[in-house]
Structures are given as structure tokens and as C-alpha cells.
Amino acid sequence: MTTLLEKLNAFNPKLYKSANGLSAIRTLKLIETGKQTFEPDVLYMGTNANLETFANNGGTHLILITDEAIPDYFERNPPFNILKIEGEISFNAVFNTIQDIFNNKTKHSLDSEILLDSLAQGQGIQHIIDMAFRLIGNPMMVLDKSFKLLAYTKNITVNDPIWTELTTKGFFSYETVSLMKHKKTLEKVNNSKLPVLFLPKEKIKDEHSNSNYSVFPLLSETSVSQVLSSINIKGKAVGRVVIMEVLQPIKDEDIDLLSLLCKVISSEMQKNKFLINSKGIMYEYFLADLLSEKIKDLKVINERLMYLDCNFKKNLCILTIKPSQFDLANIPLSYIRDMVGSLISFSKPIIYEDNVVILISRSIDTPFHEIDFEYMFEFLSENNLHAGLSRTFQDLSETYKFYQQSLTAMDIGVKSSQEKYFFEYEKYLIYHVIELCSSYADLKDLCHPSLLTLIDYDQKNKTSFTQTLYTFIENSKKLIETANILHIHRNTMSLRIEKIQEIMEVDLDDSNFLLHLQFSFKVLDYINKLDLNND
Numbered sequence: 449m450t451t452l453l454e455k456l457n458a459f460n461p462k463l464y465k466s467a468n469g470l471s472a473i474r475t476l477k478l479i480e481t482g483k484q485t486f487e488p489d490v491l492y493m494g495t496n497a498n499l500e501t502f503a504n505n506g507g508t509h510l511i512l513i514t515d516e517a518i519p520d521y522f523e524r525n526p527p528f529n530i531l532k533i534e535g536e537i538s539f540n541a542v543f544n545t546i547q548d549i550f551n552n553k554t555k556h557s558l559d560s561e562i563l564l565d566s567l568a569q570g571q572g573i574q575h576i577i578d579m580a581f582r583l584i585g586n587p588m589m590v591l592d593k594s595f596k597l598l599a600y601t602k603n604i605t606v607n608d609p610i611w612t613e614l615t616t617k618g619f620f621s622y623e624t625v626s627l628m629k630h631k632k633t634l635e636k637v638n639n640s641k642l643p644v645l646f647l648p649k650e651k652i653k654d655e656h657s658n659s660n661y662s663v664f665p666l667l668s669e670t671s672v673s674q675v676l677s678s679i680n681i682k683g684k685a686v687g688r689v690v691i692m693e694v695l696q697p698i699k700d701e702d703i704d705l706l707s708l709l710c711k712v713i714s715s716e717m718q719k720n721k722f723l724i725n726s727k728g729i730m731y732e733y734f735l736a737d738l739l740s741e742k743i744k745d746l747k748v749i750n751e752r753l754m755y756l757d758c759n760f761k762k763n764l765c766i767l768t769i770k771p772s773q774f775d776l777a778n779i780p781l782s783y784i785r786d787m788v789g790s791l792i793s794f795s796k797p798i799i800y801e802d803n804v805v806i807l808i809s810r811s812i813d814t815p816f817h818e819i820d821f822e823y824m825f826e827f828l829s830e831n832n833l834h835a836g837l838s839r840t841f842q843d844l845s846e847t848y849k850f851y852q853q854s855l856t857a858m859d860i861g862v863k864s865s866q867e868k869y870f871f872e873y874e875k876y877l878i879y880h881v882i883e884l885c886s887s888y889a890d891l892k893d894l895c896h897p898s899l900l901t902l903i904d905y906d907q908k909n910k911t912s913f914t915q916t917l918y919t920f921i922e923n924s925k926k927l928i929e930t931a932n933i934l935h936i937h938r939n940t941m942s943l944r945i946e947k948i949q950e951i952m953e954v955d956l957d958d959s960n961f962l963l964h965l966q967f968s969f970k971v972l973d974y975i976n977k978l979d980l981n982n983d
Contacts, residue, residue, distance in 0.1 A: 449473075449509060449529045452491075455549050459533045459542060464526040473509055476546050493543060503527050511546065513539055563705075567712045574599040576716060580709050584702050587611075588691045590679070590713060593726075594733035594752070595620040598687065606694050608672040622754035627667065636664050638685070643677035643703050661703050675703055679710045681718055684728045689713065725781060725799035731758050732798045735807055738847035739800055746845045753844075761794060761809035766838040766847065768854040769804040769828070779831055791823045805851065813840055828869040834858050837872045856880050864974065878970045891975055895968035896961070898952035905951050913948050918969055920945065921962065 453463045479494035479502070486492060486507040493511040494502065496518065502510055503522075512518070512532045522530065533542060566579040573590055577599045580588065587601035589611070596619045606612070613621060620628075628634050637644050643661040651673070652663055661675065673693035678685045689710055691698060717723050726732045734756055737743045743752070753760070769788065771779055784804045789797045797806040828835055836858030838850035853873040860879045861871025873880070885894055892900070899914075906914050920930045931941035945956065954961055 449531055452511075452531055452546065452549065456531070456533070456542070456545060459537055459545075460535070462532045462534075464523055464530040464532065466526050466528050476543070476550055478543070491546070493539075493546075511542065513537060513542060563708055563712045567715055572599075573713055573716055576709070576712055577601060580705075584691060584705060585696050586691050586694055586698065586702070588689060589614060590687060590689055592687045592733050593685065593728055594730045594756070595625065596733065596737070604694065606672065606692055608692060608694075609668065609670055611672070611692060617748075619748075619752060620755075622751055625755040631667055633664070633667055636662070637676060637678070637688070643675050643706055645673075645675045645698070645703070646671070647673050673698065675706060677703075677706050677710050679714050679717065681714055681723060684726075686717060686723050686726065686728065687713070721802070722798075722800060725785075731756050731796055734758075735796060735798050735805070735847075736800055738844060739805060739851050741848045744845050744848075746843065749844050758796065760807075760844070761811045762842060763810045763813055763840045764842065764844070764847075764850075765808050765810075765840050766850045766854045767792070767795075767806040767808055767835060768851065768858060769806070769833050769835045770802075770858060771831070771833050779833075784831070784833065787827060788824075791827060803855075805854075807847070825870060833869060834862055835870050836861065837870070839873055878967070879974050882971050882974050891971050894971050896964045898954050899965060899968045899972075902948065902952050913944065913951065916941075916944050917948050917965075921966060921969070925956070 449463060449465065453461055473491045474489040476491045476493070479492050479498045484501065484505055486502060486505055488506065488508040491509040491511060492498075492502065492507060493513065495512070496514045496516050498510075499512070499518065499522065507528050509529045510531070512530050514532065515534055515536070518530075518532065563576070563580060563583070566576045569575065577588060577590060578601070581601045587604040587606055589600035590598040591614070592598055597614045600615055610620075610624065613624060640662045645661050645663045646666045647663060648669075649665045652665065666673065675691045675693075675698055677689050679687040679689060689706060691702065691706060722732075722736050734743075734752055738749070743749055767788075769784055771781075771784065781799045781802070781804055785797045785799055788804060788806055789795055792806060792808060794810060795806045795808045797804055799805075824835070827833070836854040836856070838853035838857070841850050857871040857873035857876050857880075860876045860883060861868060864876075864879065865871075882891065882894070885891065899917075902917065903914050906912060916930075916934060919933055920927075923930045923933065927941055927945075928938055931938045934941070936944075949956055956962065
């Protein structure tokens with residue numbers, strides 16, 4: 449009835465609302481002479497002569513066409529909803545106008561079913577937009593919070609600079625964002641809880657003062673009229689839908705349907721864990737695109753950086769923190785993200801793929817300050833969290849590669865050491881090489897045969913030449929230092945080295961052999977740690 453009051457404003461209606469719990473309206477009927485029964489979900493049209501009969505027989509909604517006063521008690525405490533229209537009014541004109549409203553509502557219901565069906569089909573945002581275009585009849589686009597294009601109506605010519613820029617580049621340029629900020633367009637949109645209609649100044653008239661949307665002037669003289677509405681998840685804006693007035697005028701019904709369209713797209717977007725966990729900050733979307741390799745072109749990266757609130761230093765690295773499945777149920781990822789963001793200076797943390805991923809930037813090579821390390825280790829240990837740190841890099845287009853490094857460091861580190869929480873890729877690089885080799889060969893086949901011979905000799909003769917050789921190699925072949933570590937005389941050490949070379953039949957002064965020997969020890973260490981953890 450409130451909707452009818454707004455739609456029938458040309459007839460100057462007056463609404464008397466009943467305090468009773470009343471049903472929705474299904475259809476419209478005229479009150480026939482002698483009618484004694486009335487359906488609760490039907491809107492009836494009649495005159496003063498029908499008032500008492502309508503009240504006594506359970507009537508619910510009445511359009512009253514009259515040029516007379518109605519009894520006071522109907523005005524003070526109406527037993528049903530009365531929409532009164534006075535004066536010399538055409539009965540047929542009112543009836544036909546209301547019938548058109550009902551027909552539009554029926555079409556809106558059918559449109560709603562089509563949109564909801566497009567969501568149920570699960571074919572993504574582009575499919576929803578394709579279906580919505582058939583209903584609204586104008587091209588439209590979907591943007592995320594960082595002004596990146598997610599979907600749009602294709603095969604339609606739109607002579608608008610914003611449309612051309614987005615469909616060509618996939619995101620707004622720095623110049624466009626700067627212009628929007630200068631014109632306070634973003635501020636208007638962000639502050640409006642209603643859809644925003646952008647029109648040329650000469651078209652902004654009183655007839656556009658509608659409570660269902662806000663009206664503002666266009667960004668530029670070359671722009672096409674458009675309506676824009678936010679997509680929200682749990683009260684947080686995650687994107688926007690824009691309808692361009694190209695093929696036909698934008699109608700109030702289109703704006704009503706736009707509200708449902710935003711909800712349907714919101715439901716589709718909630719399948720994306722990143723959007724659910726996002727704080728809605730623009731850099732999060734940018735970093736997620738880097739991590740997923742959706743943007744790799746350095747020119748595009750630098751252009752998007754211009755309007756993001758990110759002042760990255762020269763040296764970058766990726767820190768990834770992963771809770772166990774048990775701890776994930778007890779520690780919210782949002783808590784880890786926010787804590788890490790406060791612990792590490794110059795960091796941009798996001799939740800991505802059930803991990804907390806932090807892009808750290810420094811003007812120096814060292815990724816952490818000493819105080820960062822202290823707090824970080826304490827936080828990881830207290831919360832039973834594992835973390836992997838990539839090597840340092842400078843090119844943001846390589847973010848994905850270094851994210852994979854941080855995951856690899858964490859994966860290998862956890863498998864080889866159950867007591868540690870923090871793993872640097874630099875220290876596990878050789879183990880990564882060994883792990884890559886494991887899919888092609890038995891790892892022991894990578895070891896130098898002479899080392900396996902020495903190990904076999906120790907096992908048969910209860911000697912410790914392998915340990916002596918390892919200590920000797922680790923100490924850069926310094927005889928005296930090695931002897932001191934092993935608590936033996938230097939002459940004994942010399943004799944052991946001679947014996948080792950004799951058993952292995954090798955020359956320890958051969959640099960190529962030493963390199964292979966060091967690698968062999970790493971392989972055996974890796975195998976041993978895996979065996980210990982499997983036990």
C-alpha cells in the first residue's frame with residue numbers, strides 16, 4: 449500500500465494504515481454490487497457505500513474513490529488499509545494505473561526468478577551479467593573494490609571513455625581515478641547507501657528526486673548516463689555494478705532490479721574465500737592478483753600501483769604463515785593477519801588460500817629487523833604456527849614465484865624439523881633441489897659412490913670415519929679446528945684423513961669431488977630427517 453501511495457501521487461491519494469497484521473496483495477478487483485465476502489490478499493476498489501460491508505466481512509485492502517468525508521473512526525483507527533482518492537477522478541484511470549503497477553510487479557517477479565536461476569546455474573558472474581542484460585536492456589559492468597573489471601556486457605558498442613578504458617585495459621587508469629577523486633565521485637558513491645544515478649547536469653531535474661536512488665552530475669561531458677550500485681558481503685563493499693544508458697532510458701524498475709542483481713552477484717562472490725576474508729582495502733585485491741598471476745605485466749603493475757596506498761621499498765619478500773587444520777578451527781585467520789600486520793613494519797598482509805600471506809618491503813636486504821624476529825618467533829611459537837620466508841626480490845611481477853618459495857620452505861622445513869616454526873627458503877634451497885630430483889631417481893643414487901663405501905666401512909668396522917669427514921668438510925678442511933672439535937690430536941686427524949682417502953680411493957683436494965661430496969651429505973641428511981619424521 450505504501451508503494452501504491454508513491455506510484456499514484458498524480459491522484460493525490462491519502463493512506464490510512466491499519467495497525468493489524470495484514471497480508472500481502474496478490475491482485476486487484478472491483479467491488480461488485482451485493483458482494484459479501486472479501487479475500488485478504490486482494491486489493492478492492494469501491495466507494496463510501498462499500499465501507500461498512502467491507503469492514504464487517506473481513507476486508508483487508510481498499511482503494512476508496514470518493515468526494516465525500518469518511519467516518520472519523522475509520523480515520524482514527526482504520527480496521528483495514530484505506531487508500532483514499534478524492535475529487536473528480538476517473539474511476540477507470542485509477543483502475544488502469546494500478547493494473548499497470550501490478551503488471552510491472554509481475555514482470556519484476558519474473559525478472560527476479562531469472563536472476564536467481566542464473567545464480568543457481570553456478571556459471572559465474574559473467575553469466576549473471578549476460579542474463580541481466582536481457583532483462584534491463586542496457587550494457588553493464590562489474591568492478592571489484594580495486595577498480596578491476598570482473599565482467600561486462602560484450603558485443604555492444606558504448607561510446608563512453610570509462611567503458612572503453614575498462615573493457616580495453618581491464619582496470620581504471622591512474623588519471624581516471626585521480627579525476628574521480630578530484631570530483632569526489634568515489635566519496636559520493638561510498639557514502640551513499642542507495643544506488644547512484646549519474647546524469648548530465650541539464651537532465652538533473654526534480655523528477656529525479658527519488659527516494660530509491662541518489663543523483664549526481666556525470667564525471668565528464670563525454671560520459672554516458674549511468675547508474676551505479678555497491679555489491680556488499682556482510683555489510684562490507686566488495687565491488688560495484690554499473691548500468692550504462694545506451695540502448696534505452698534507465699527506468700525506476702531497472703534500479704529496483706539492480707538491487708537484486710547486486711545481491712545475486714554478492715552470493716556468487718561469496719564462493720570466493722578471499723573476498724569473504726578481505727578487509728576491503730584496495731591493496732588486498734592487487735596483491736591477490738599478483739599471487740594468482742592474474743597480472744604479470746610490469747607496466748600494468750606500475751600503473752595500478754600509482755593509485756594504491758602502497759609505498760613499496762626496493763627489496764621485497766614474501767612471508768607465508770599457515771596454521772594446522774586443528775589450529776585453523778581455533779585461531780581465526782583474520783586474527784593472525786592483523787597481529788602479523790602490527791608486528792612487522794612495512795608489511796601488507798592478506799588472507800589467501802587459507803594462509804596469511806605478507807608482502808614485506810625494505811630499503812635494505814634484511815627482511816626483518818631484529819625486534820621483528822623476536823616478536824615473530826614468540827607469536828609463531830605461542831600459537832603453533834609455521835611460517836616460510838622467500839628470498840628477497842625487486843620485481844613485483846615475480847610475486848607468484850616467491851610466494852611459491854615461501855610455501856616450499858615451509859613444506860620442506862616442517863617435514864624435516866618438527867621443532868622449528870620459521871623456515872627461510874635460502875636455508876632450504878638445496879633440499880628443494882633434492883626434493884625435485886626425488887621424482888626422477890632414488891635419492892641415494894645422487895650420492896657419490898665413494899661416500900656410500902665409507903659409510904659401509906664404518907658400519908662393518910664400528911669406526912666413525914664418515915663423521916670425521918663431514919666435520920672436516922664443514923670446517924673448510926681446516927685440520928687443527930676439526931681436530932679440536934673432535935677432541936683428538938692433530939696427528940691423529942691427519943692419519944684419519946689419509947685412511948679416509950685410502951678407503952674412498954679419492955683425492956680430497958679435487959674441488960669438483962668436494963662439491964659432490966657436500967651435496968651427498970645434504971641428500972643423506974634429507975633422507976635421514978624424512979625417515980625420522982616418518983617414524
